[in-house]
Amino acid sequence: EAQVTQNPRYLITVTGKKLTVTCSQNMNHEYMSWYRQDPGLGLRQIYYSMNVEVTDKGDVPEGYKVSRKEKRNFPLILESPSPNQTSLYFCASSTLIMGVKTQYFGPGTRLLVL
């Protein structure tokens, strides 16, 4: 079954304690990205990756890091989380072939930073 998995699904942490949210896809997609969702703002892209070892900033990259060492994995790293990073996070993957119509989203990770 084609899917994007994220772990953990729920996380409560404290300010400054480094954390990693993992993301993995089994569809051999080139493109992967992270979004955060906040009320009234929809989803905003944090970082994206066009392929292995190729990453770039999205619209709201401050306070986040990513890496893409393997095609299937795209972890999101918060080196020093702050309360304003409390949000719902989605990983997504997509092929770059024109005409393919959907992005696949992971189930989401709810993060609370105290």
Add this chain to the structure above:
Amino acid sequence: AQKITQTQPGMFVQEKEAVTLDCTYDTSDQSYGLFWYKQPSSGEMIFLIYQGSYDEQNATEGRYSLNFQKARKSANLVISASQLGDSAMYFCAMRMADSWGKLQFGAGTQVVVTP
């Protein structure tokens, strides 16, 4: 910069009635794709329907149809015969040809279906 606008923060609709969710977009590009996603209270993003900028016919997927008016830069979602399970947040999103993997989202519309 591209922008997606959903002007309805929330709406109530009676079961079995049709509902139209508004979405307007702003781009100067000719090649783009428009999406609608549903997000129930459980949080997952569920793909509903897609319209390509060059598609001449409005997209339909079961009870969902997309009213695409290219000149007005409008891509409204129509849900026919609403069901209680349609209660959710609905997002309109756009993808550009030069950044095909990135979606630009609107703020969303909360729909509550009442018996």
